[in-house]
Amino acid sequence: MRNTWWVTRPKRSLVSVPQCLFALANAAEGIPWKTSDKTIELEYERQLELGRLKAEGDRRDQGGGGARTYRAWMKSLGLVFMDGEDRMQLTCAGEAIISEAAPLPILKNQVLKYQFPSAFTQKGSSAVSDRFTVRPFVFLLQLLREPTLGGTLDEAEEVAKLVLTYGTDNTSATVTDVVNRILEHRTHGDTTLDPDYLATFASSRSKEQNLTELFKNLKDIANTMSNWLRYTQLITVERGQWSITDGAEDEVDAIIEQALKTPLIDHADDEVRFQRRYGLRPGQRKDTRRLGDGRSVTSSQIQEREVTMAFTGMAARQIITSITPEVIAAVAAKTGLPEADVERMLAKSFQHGALGMFIHEFAQMATESRKRATEFEQATASIFADVFGFQARHIGQAGAVERPDVVLASTSEHYGAILDSKAYASGYSARAGHRNTMRNYIERFADYALTEDPVAFFAYIVSDAKKTLNGQIKAIADQNGVPGSAITARDIIRMVERHQSGRPYTHQEIRDLLSNNRTLDYQDLNL
Template structure:
């Protein structure tokens, strides 16, 4: 019996889910899964071939690794089994049909609940009747807390938050505040033993849940804590105020999974499973193509399906070029950037660990998505050049991007001088372009509250318009651009607002 919150965690982040789901479809869709060791092993081998799971990681020859990864997909409501046959839920189908995985998995994470078909299978204690991720968001909105540490989630929330009553909520808040004042002495000596838990296990669960919540793009992570960015606060308040009803359980597992696995574009699952297409060799090939494409598109933004993309996918999947091209064009008529953007967002909170990757990814996005000539200048060993230089021959200007991989960036005096005197005044030292400067912008995980004043100081000192934009809002801008493209003149206006760019500035 798990007397605390529990999530399975073969992968602690959700970014690989689309690729894992495609591998699962290739080996298990339309077949029996329960007690079918051959399918479990086949899925495990498929995961190893995609690089999702390390080769030689198998503990035995029973396919237990495959079962663990399948359990994670099941826990997120992406598949179910009925009459000894595996089917995808609507959420699983949406991912496999090329919909952006972020809104799909965001909904699944938030609706994750105890009890459920998954929690009963891993024997989570029946005292828990709660949507854990909604509960965490409610705590983060509380002015008394504002942030939660991994240890607070592990030692207090996962054990004591058993339902969503006001009484339980207030007890959890009080316990966290006591712990901040008095430390571990608030716990009884047999506290963990009484709940059949170890601190290491609870910390692992807390870390995984923080990662899942981070994937929803509703929170930021910093030094072992999570919090809600200012620009996301209204959205989170609205989500918490309008929580969906609990899904009834116990019911038959397939009934539960179909209710839980409804994607953002449907109200309920009304499919007749008898009409589901039988799994043919073409269906298997299609899943192989999509699996290869998920991997490819997580590494670079795909603006459109072209010969380069088709050739790469054919080489990886071993499928017929014409069939590959038709599948990709049918599934991704407008390209695919969702998987890449979720990875890009992660980079903005990694500090120096992924700073160069963050700069290179920004360069790719502004070139491949927005159509600038984009040059990566960062990490040249000189403080006289910004991270990225943009050139727009279309509108006759150049622009400067400075990436900051922080959750709350503040423009220090040194950074102010660098932008004004090195990057803007001396642009000819690193750029041969003769166009005037159209704007400068900072891209960061988040900003301090007084960032507008700091940006305005640079605008006044340089005479050049500028801005700052969070990665979350840049992603919104990109997604909006994919639907209704912005011209370089419009982008110049947005990035030249002389303050932080907010959501209301973005939508056409």
């Protein structure tokens, strides 16, 4: 049993949860989980591969261990439960995601309701000590709204070492105790830790025989919780420092107020009862469904779900605004179904494409450092071309030759532009080498231009921006005479949402927006 907070983490981000849940429903909904040959587990792994959520190929674990880990992840978020006959069932929140409802508000609600104790942490290998009776993510927001902490938390030094260990409940007394521990630690460091810290908090399931090993494990947990909370768009993280996202303060205060008035869900020892309450959709008061005696989905529905899995795996990596013959052929090849059947199924649910799935993935690309840098660059080009109507070309570096990531051209307003996508997990700052590179891009723009029109602006597309970036952008602009800016992936998403809602941005508006010589904020977007 763990004597600290804990969350399972087959993937550290929640972005892929909808697809993982879809794959689980395809493989196991309404079917007894346990079979002698691990049929369900292995089918779930196949479904994960179909959706490009897991690498294809020979499985090292033929016992379905990977499938059980993903199922546990879905259970921990209140999206599934095992009924009295050991059949996997979807909660109401899980059903809503499967029905292609917008995943962000549903998963945001599940994160904020996450609690200890729960059906997931009640027993077995995921058990957490019963001294914790807390909504951990709400507790983190409470700390970030404490004036004495200055609106920040350090992930490695404070969240990991002190919050995960001493945040036992959401009462003001416990919040004050943890605040005082953090303030002492900021002054005196690890000397303020309790003498029995290692003995108290080391997990019996791991090899945490010294503080270094224990801190490493706690940092991993804190980092995963950071990713979950960042997904809600309520916090921003820059170089391990957490803060409330600008403009979200009133929402956070309302969340805290409501949480403190709402009792924790009880009966954590009864999985069905607990999960059906935890898994309510936002605004829903009760799960009144009558569960069937077995699988309620038909074979044709399973085929439709397989088509959806293959399609959404594609749509998460490229903008698909219509069902083209190329899309149909690719999905048919992936599923083995006739193209006519694939076309009929896609037309039923995705006749206007799946821009939302792509946008859902875009924000995650921005945080995954260099692992997905090229994907992030290509996605940026696709947004400006397929959504905002520019000519856009992903160029990127060729060998030792440095070239802009993306070049734009507006044929209506007669200008060109340079976009540099920076997929950094922490906030971005344009160090000297990056500033010189951008200056070179501007000076040599004619070599990359898509038309004969001059460069009107440059822009960095980032996950988060460091405070130093504003001065760096202005220095580049002053030297080259071309204005610039930085904009976060989440604000690009907000622009897309406004553009698609009947208030499209003109190319002149976008030029003005990205020419202000600083990082854009929420108010700039004119939403």
